[in-house]
Amino acid sequence: MMRSFFAIPTVLALCFLGYVDAFWRMNCAVIQTGRVDPLVNYGAVAAHAHTIVGGSNIGVNSTFRTLINSECSSCEIAADKSAYWTPLLYYSYPNGSFLEVPHGGSVIYYLARGPNANQTIPYPKDFRILTGDKSLRSYDSVTMTWGNAAYPGRPVADRISFVCLPDGPPLPEYPYMFNTTCANGMRAQIAFQSCWNGKELYKQDNSHVAYLSGIDNGICPPTHPIQLPTLFMETLYAVSQVPDQTPEGRFVFSQGDPTGYGFHADFQNGWETNVLADATKNCLVPDNFGQISYCPSLYASQNNGYSVNCPERPAQIGEPVHGLLDHLPGCIRITDGPESAPASSMNCPPSIPPPRIFATKDSVPRPTASPVPGALFGVAQNKYLGCYNDSAASSYRTLNAISTTNYQAMTVEWCQNWCMQKGYRLSGVEYAQECHCDNEINPTSVSGQRECTWNCGGTMTSGTGKQQICGGLGHINVYNNTDSNFDAFGDMTDTAGNAQPYSPPAGVGPNYLGCYSDGSSSGRALTGAVTADRYMTIEKCAEYCTAGIGYQYYGLEFASQCYCGNTFQNSGRLLTRDSTPNNNTCQMRCGGSQPQICGGPNVLSVYKNANYRPPMMKTPIGKYKAQACLTDPGTNGRSLQGASTTNPKMTEDMCVKFCLGKQMRYAGIEYGVECYCGNSIVESSGAKQVSCDNLNQMTCPGDKYQWCGGAGFMSLYYSSSI
Missing domain, CATH: 3.50.4 (Hepatocyte Growth Factor)
Structure with a gap:
C-alpha cells in the first residue's frame, strides 16, 4: 500500500493497521524505568534508559524462567509476562536540563500477516528480539528487506513511524519526529521482525530474525523461513503536557536522539506457553478485529485492573530518570546526525559515579483467594454473594448506606469487620480500596459478573500470603453476614450501629x-x-x-x-x-x-437522565471522515459493492478498519451489523447522500454511543487517500 509524502527523503510511512483483520491487541502499563536492557547489556547497566512494560521480574538478569515466574504482569492479559521496552522520551530545555515526557505505557499488537499467515508459530521459550537502530539519525533508504518479484522488498527504516495527534484533522505518518506540537499526543510506532532462522533464540546482531518483505506484510526470506507473530508496539507520549516549551527546546530520546530515526524496541518472551500456543493457533488468523473477548484462551486471564494489580516496581538502577534532570541518564550526549551516533556517547564527569545495581529478589506468582458464590469467606459466617455491577451514582449503588476508603489496609476481612461495627450485615469491596455497607442489595444491581479482578490494596502491600479480590472497575464483591447472633439494627453487643432497612428514596431527586x-x-x-x-x-x-x-x-x-x-x-x-x-x-x-x-x-x-449522552457518528476515524447518510434502496445491488462483512458486535471503527484493510475509500454501516465498502458509490443503485437527522438510526451493537446506519440507509465514511 504505497503512500508518498512531499518530504526529503520521500518515504513510505508504515500504515501498519491498514491490512489488519486478524490480530489481538492489549494495553500495558509501565512496570519499570531505568537503564535496564538484558538483551544488549545482560547483567550490567545499560547505556541509556528505557521504559518497560510486562512481567514484574524484568531486570538486568532476566530470562524466560524469571519472567514466567513474575508475580504479575502490567499487561491486561495476565498470562503474558513478557517484557517489552522502548527508550524514554525527554524534553531538552535550552538551559541544559531535561524533563521526562509522561506516558502511561504501551499498546501491543500481535498480528497474522502475509500469504503464509496460517503457518505462524508461537515464540519459543527464551526468544528475544530487538528492532530498530538506536544510532540512526537519518532515513536509511539503502538497507532493504529481502523480496522477490511478487513480494518486493522495502526500506528497513519503514519499521518506524510517528503519528502526531492534533485537535484538528489527522496528519500523515513519517519515520521521524516530524511534528511535536500534538494536542492529543505523539505516538511512536514500531514493528518487529516476523521471520526466524529456526536456530538461535537470540543473537546480539539480531541475525537470527528478519523482517517480512513488506515489514507489515509479505513473505519471509529463504534464510529465515519460519514465520512468527508480527509484533507491533505503540507508545503515546503526552508532549503537550510538557511545560514552558520554547523554540530553542526540543524532544530527545534517552539515547540522545532528537530525530526519532533511532527509535527502537526490545521483546523478551515470557508468555505462558500453552496460552500463547492456543492463541496463535486459534485466535491470530481469524477475523476478530483485535478483540480479546473473541479468544477464550486470552479472555480467561484478561483484567482491566492490570495497572492497579501490577504497579510500577522500584528502579533496579540507582539513578534518577523521572522528573527534571540536569543530564540524560548515563550522561548521554545529544547527537543530531545525519551521521549515525557513535557506539558510545556517554560522557559522565568523575563527580558522577557509576550507578549502583540494586539486588532484586525475583518474585513468584502469588495465589489468589477466589471464593465461590454461596461459600463462606473471610470473617466467620460471612457468605460470598457474588460480583455485582455497581454505579457511581449514589442512588444506584449496590450497597448505598455508608462507605469508606483505605487502600493500604483494605482486605475482605477489614471491610466485613468495619461494616459489622457500624451495624450492617452486608459488606462489599470495590476499586481495590473501597468498602461499602448496607442491609439490602439495591434491586438495580445484577450478580454473576466477571469484572471483579482488582486485587485488594491490603493484600498487595503486605507482600505475604494470598491475594484477595476487591471488586473492579464499576463492580463490587458482596458478602453477607449470616451469623444468627448478629442484629443488623444495632442491638449487637459493643456495636454502635445505626443502620436502617433499605428503602428507596421517597419523593424526587435533583434530576x-x-x-x-x-x-x-x-x-x-x-x-x-x-x-x-x-x-x-x-x-x-x-x-x-x-x-x-x-x-x-x-x-x-x-x-x-x-x-x-x-x-x-x-x-x-x-x-x-x-x-x-x-x-x-x-x-x-x-x-x-x-x-x-x-x-x-x-x-x-x-x-x-443525568448520564445521557447521545450517540453520534465518530469522526475522524483515522483517515476517514463522517459523511451524510447514504440511502441504499436495493436497486441494482448495494450502494457500495466493493467488499462486505457482518459482525454482531459491529462498531464504526470496526467497519472503517475493515474497509481500510480492503483499500476502499468508502465505508458504510447498515442495519446495525452490516459493513459495506467501495471506491465509489454505485449510481445505478439509486443511492443518495441525505441528512441523517430525520432517519431512524440504529445504534452500534458494539458501542451504544455510535450510529450504525439503519433500515435502507448507511452511516457513511470517506477517505480521500488510501
Missing part, C-alpha cells in the same frame, strides 16, 4: 423535571419505549430507560407505567415543578414503593 401532561388521544408525551410493572418504582423506571443506549427522559404514570423518550411530543407540557402531590397533578403512589410518586391519570412524573 426531577416536574409533572407533565400526557394525553393518549393526542399521542404520548414520551414515545421512545414503555413498560409496566405492578410493583413499579422510580428506580425501576430509571433502570429501564437508561439501560443500553439510554433515553434522555423517563416518566412514571398511573402508579405502574414507565415511559421513555429523548424529546417531548405535543401532549407533553409542564404542569408544575412542585414535588408535593396534589389531586390536580402527579399524586399516585408507586406500586412498588409507597413513599414514592409515580405520576397520575394522564400525567407524568418526569426525570432527566
